Amino acid sequence: MTIDTKDMLGSIMSSLSRIDYIKPSDIPGIDLYMDQVTTFMDAHLAASKRHSEDKILTKTMINNYAKNNLLPPPLKKKYSKEHLLVLIFIYYFKGILSFNDIQALLNPVTEHYFQSKGQLDMEALYNEVFSLEKLQVEKIQKDIAAKYNTSLTTFSDAPPEEKDSLQFFSFICLLSFDVYIKKQLIEKLIDGLSDDGPENKKDME
Template sequence: MPFAKNNFPRLPLWSELPSFNLHLDQLLDITNSFVEPMIEEKITKTMMHNYFKAGIIEAPIKKRYARKHLAGAIVVGVFKNVFSLSEIEQGLRLILADTSPAEGYDNFVKTFNNQSSQETIKMPPVANISLEPTSTMLIQYSAIQSVLFWFLARRLIQKNQDL
């Protein structure tokens, strides 16, 4: 897996994904080379079949997997430990309603890589709280921000689903 200068993960753009059809084992090898270092688990054949069956990722034609399948597997792999599969499916549906798979994937990757490449994560001053910025506080702050961003993303997905 390519890493940015700060040893954080870097995901491939659409144009960096193989342009030829893949077999499932190849798709899993490539997906796991990017996802496993982050989530510390592999995406399996069973998981992929469940994603296809649930409509989270479009099913392949004649067991041939294209860029859109690989991109979908990477996105699902990144988000699966944070969001439910239903929330991921809803989010992907919303994005793909307004853009092509290539553009939607590249927007995600550019944002991910930009945020991942930041030199350091700094805890901004917390209003009305006098705390020393220790490593423990940075961990707590990051965890709290993760929960709040997750909550915000869920609310936005639900709001857009109701439209």
């Protein structure tokens, strides 16, 4: 197996520096029907797709979110800017968290800040959180580079024709372990939100 990990890493680092997010100003100032919501999300989050044919959110997903009280119900089949902001949070969470965990995390937020009349509403909350995340990109790049350099120190005695693929495997393992630990931490923190602990409900898309 021939893998040009260095070139691949350079490409990944470059893409990280271009990471952007949907700004509230990008969202139309009018309420949207379901088809308009899925089209908007698909267009604005296209860069996060693994494959071009992947869907960001489907009608079935959105209906399930509303049916199971994760997403506040639409008004007359239309979704507001706040609905879209909640959907963006759901989209980022669903890649690593179960439906129940997302529900435990987001429900208190939507109950307090969705259609809030106070100074802090969903848009203000969204802006604050995502401005913090954008500041993390440089730190993430440095961490990935450190893990890559660490992987190059492994399997020093391996046959030359096997070393590259084994070091590539080490790099993937280091990245995966990092994700595993952080996922465990997130789940523990979410479990702490409820005195009853995690519930065994069926997950859904």
